[in-house]
Amino acid sequence: MSTEKKNNDPAEPGGALKEAESRLHYAVRELSQSSWVITLLSVVVALVVGALLILATNPQVQSTMGYFFAQPGDFFLTSFEVIRDAYSALFRGAVYDWQAATPERSIRPITETLVNAVPLILAGLGIAIGFRSGMLNIGGQGQIILGATCAAFIGYAYQLPLGAHLLLALVGGALGGAIWGGIAGVLKAKTGANEVIVTIMLNNIALYLLAWLLRQQWFVQTGSNQPISAPVEDSARLFGLLGGGFRLHAGILLAIAATVFVWWLLERSTLGFEFRAIGENPEAARTAGVNVPKATALVLIIGGGLCGLGGAAHLLGTEYRLGAGIAGTLGFDAITVALLGRSKPLGTFLAGVLFGGLRAGGVLMQAQTGTPIDIVLVLQSVIVLLIAAPPLVRAIFFLPNPDGKPRSTGRRRLRNQQAAEAAEQPTPTQEVSK
Amino acid sequence: MRSFTPKALFSLAAVGVLALSACGEAPEDEPEEDDAAAEENGDTQAEDNSDYTACLVSDAGGWDDQSFNESAFTGLQNAVEDFEISESTAESSSDSDFGPNVDAMVQQGCDLTFGVGFLLEDAIDEAAQGNPDQSFGIIDATLPSEPENGKPLVFNTSEAAYLAGYVAASMTETDTVATFGGIQIPSVTVFMDGFADGVERYNDDNDADVSLLGWDKEAQDGSFSGDFDDQSAGRALTEQFLAQDADIIMPVAGPVGLGAAGAIEDDGDAKLIWVDTDGYESTDYGDIILTSVLKQIAQAVYDTVEEGVSGEFTAEPYVGDLENDGVGLAPFHDFEDEVPDEVKDKIEELTAEIISGDTVVESENAPQ
Known part of the structure; x- marks a missing residue:
């Protein structure tokens, strides 16, 4: 794709902001072009960093470290055991638990992973559409909250027949998210307001709107003054796919359908072509006859709708009750999912499953080995951080530079030495954007 | 190698720190023997309590919130020390962790699982209904279905x-x-x-x-x-x-x-x-x-664990008030x-x- 950047003259009004913005967009595009190998290696490095942190915080390891030179064997044995236990618990919690009491419990972890993945995939797709169109939608959190709020209210305030109720609640959720995303989209299209700033602010507004709604008796309909809503009616719940003992619900089908839809939208439809065109170069797109304001607004409306659907699926499939913390950190995790998935539909789907698995595995890891749940957050962050810096990963694994320039030939050098060197070398990203 | 010197210095410093911190002496006895001895002692003193597991699931505040999560955690630690039971704890990082965390505790075979905070009401209620052989407690809330194995701990x-x-x-x-x-x-x-x-x-x-x-x-x-x-x-x-x-x-x-x-x-x-x-x-x-x-959340948790250990657990709600010292006014200290x-x-x-x-x-x- 294009590596040419148009020159924004910093002297012209708003030039500096514009330049910063185009640099941001460039960085996002860079991210979406990094290779699969880099992604995979980033996961490996993240696991190593996570292991080091687990060691550093583990009291047993610390005590053996105290007499390292007297008995180094102790240190290595304990370290090995601690890491093995933690990561095997992570795996057992996320994929297959061979220590579970019943066969049913053995396969439950993978279904839990999918349960966690549903909102991440849906919202991640919404964010990815924005990235592909050169728009940084940071408002996933707000759009998820609005989606969950609308879906919940429809879910418990109305009595409707079985299929219609669920459908209406889902549509309501998508609509709520679309309206919230649309505010930012229309503002950007009409006034040029920066979507990053607007969506971040809308996140806060959504959070406090929800907090206020949860104090209104007409809204929560519980008769108590706890800030939590009534549970949604059975007819509005996403039905379970595997029956009792499993939480896996029809939301996963929704997520698969949405992935196919977004693929079709971006790769096969005219609208998607326009989206990508304004992402690559708005001026060129305008010259080619694309209605840029309309496409801009539609990107955020559709993206918001998907985030809203994610919130709705989360509420109607697993939570059932609306509380102030309904969105958790989903909105921000969705951004990392979209980045990790390189803003491609299938990539986003797989990234959502990976993050869902880390979440599900983290629960068991914490409960059985006492490893802090925060390690999971570190893993996620390191993965994304490394994907954002491909030269760093290449340096760590002695991979050749794709530019064709031969890398230095020193073989047995310390890894960090090389990493530092790679960081000092001007990367292609910097060259172009300067 | 323009930056050789700083790097070398850094490496040297790192090695130095490592060496200094690792110069301690190994424990005199073989650690394994220590463990075995400790276990034996534990077994004799614990009066078979070590197979009783009390568990705690936090809400999003975490154990260091200087408020009710921390109080509950302190109560559990005291009980673990005094009754020599086993414990297991899980911090929730968001609302959607409550269900899975409580479930993880149940699967681990916790005899008594506390949920800290009204947000865990549904998770605990559901777990209590599905696992009649295990006991549950919920702090600052009541359980909607009033199960026979779920005890609300509330404070007036x-x-x-x-x-x-x-x-x-x-x-x-x-x-x-x-x-x-x-x-x-x-x-x-x-x-x-x-x-x-x-x-x-x-x-x-x-x-x-x-x-x-x-x-x-x-x-x-x-x-x-x-x-x-x-x-x-x-x-x-x-x-x-x-x-x-x-x-x-x-x-x-x-x-x-x-x-x-x-x-x-x-x-x-x-x-x-x-x-x-x-x-x-x-x-x-x-x-x-x-x-x-x-x-007195810590005391309430402690008392409930004691009930559980001695086999006297009931679903009778614990209501802390002035009468049972569950709530009270602290001394005036400097303003006495x-x-x-x-x-x-x-x-x-x-x-x-x-x-x-x-x-x-x-x-x-x-x-x-």
């Missing part, structure tokens, strides 16, 4: 806050006292209701006109900092109250109260009323803390001499009245 804090309100009203020199909360939820506003009634009682008894800022019990509306983290918000609110002449302030907002304490310390003349724990011991602001409204004896006598009188039921502290936020 309005009673203790009532006493604090009376003390505050009798000690103010500006005839103005204030309170604010973290988030408007019943377990917070129940403090504020009681405080408001205590001030009201003082006014009625002494024909006084002490006004309360920050909470209107009738309208159920008042000042809130918005969360349980942002200390600067607590400071800003407190500075406003001080500017409006309040000289005794009760923040009901966990760590946010530390911001209030900072503002009061700067002011010099005002005083603070702490909540949940005895702030004289748990914070660094003992010299400005008039008293504290105690909510400044609080007049008649106020102290009156507090004892009020305590007796509340226990006997002659005075009923009403709050729509109190546990039913």
Whole structure:
């Protein structure tokens, strides 16, 4: 794709902001072009960093470290055991638990992973559409909250027949998210307001709107003054796919359908072509006859709708009750999912499953080995951080530079030495954007 | 290699630190023997309690929130030490973790699992229904389906806050006292209701006109900092109250109260009323803390574990009140001499009245 950047003259009004913005967009595009190998290696490095942190915080390891030179064997044995236990618990919690009491419990972890993945995939797709169109939608959190709020209210305030109720609640959720995303989209299209700033602010507004709604008796309909809503009616719940003992619900089908839809939208439809065109170069797109304001607004409306659907699926499939913390950190995790998935539909789907698995595995890891749940957050962050810096990963694994320039030939050098060197070398990203 | 020297220095320093920190001596005995010995000792002393597991799932605040999660955690630690039982804990990082965390505890075979906070109500309720052989407890909430193996642990804090309100009203020199909360939820506003009634009682008894800022019990509306983290918000609110002449302030907002304490310390003349724990011991602001409204979550958790260990667990709700010392007023500590004896006598009188039921502290936020 294009590596040419148009020159924004910093002297012209708003030039500096514009330049910063185009640099941001460039960085996002860079991210979406990094290779699969880099992604995979980033996961490996993240696991190593996570292991080091687990060691550093583990009291047993610390005590053996105290007499390292007297008995180094102790240190290595304990370290090995601690890491093995933690990561095997992570795996057992996320994929297959061979220590579970019943066969049913053995396969439950993978279904839990999918349960966690549903909102991440849906919202991640919404964010990815924005990235592909050169728009940084940071408002996933707000759009998820609005989606969950609308879906919940429809879910418990109305009595409707079985299929219609669920459908209406889902549509309501998508609509709520679309309206919230649309505010930012229309503002950007009409006034040029920066979507990053607007969506971040809308996140806060959504959070406090929800907090206020949860104090209104007409809204929560519980008769108590706890800030939590009534549970949604059975007819509005996403039905379970595997029956009792499993939480896996029809939301996963929704997520698969949405992935196919977004693929079709971006790769096969005219609208998607326009989206990508304004992402690559708005001026060129305008010259080619694309209605840029309309496409801009539609990107955020559709993206918001998907985030809203994610919130709705989360509420109607697993939570059932609306509380102030309904969105958790989903909105921000969705951004990392979209980045990790390189803003491609299938990539986003797989990234959502990976993050869902880390979440599900983290629960068991914490409960059985006492490893802090925060390690999971570190893993996620390191993965994304490394994907954002491909030269760093290449340096760590002695991979050749794709530019064709031969890398230095020193073989047995310390890894960090090389990493530092790679960081000092001007990367292609910097060259172009300067 | 332009940056060779700094790198070499760094490596050298790193190696040095490692070497220094690793120069300790190995334990004299083989560690494995130690473990075995410890286990044997444990087995003989524990009276077979080590196969009893008590578990705790936090809400999003985590174990270091200086508030109810931490209290519950302390209670569990004390019980683990005293009864030599096993424990397992899980921190929730968001609301969607509650169900999976409770489920993980159940799968691990926890005999008794506590959920800390009303947000875990559904998760605990569901687990209790699905696992009749295991026991459950929930703090600050009741269980909708009232299962036979689920025990609600709730606190009538309005009673203790009532006493604090009376003390505050009798000690103010500006005839103005204030309170604010973290988030408007019943377990917070129940403090504020009681405080408001205590001030009201003082006014009625002494024909006084002490006004309360920050909470209107009738309208159920008042000042809130918005969360349980942002200390600067607590400071800003407190500075406003001080500017409006309040000289005794009760923040009901966990760590946010530390911001209030900072503002009061700067002011010099005002005083603070702490909540949940005895702030004289748990914070660094003992010299400005008039008293504290105690909510004995740690004790309640400890007692429930004791019931469980001795096989006497019941679903009978635990309601902490003045009568069973589940809630109470902390000592005045540094202000022991400044609080007049008649106020102290009156507090004892009020305590007796509340226990006997002659005075009923009403709050729509109190546990039913």
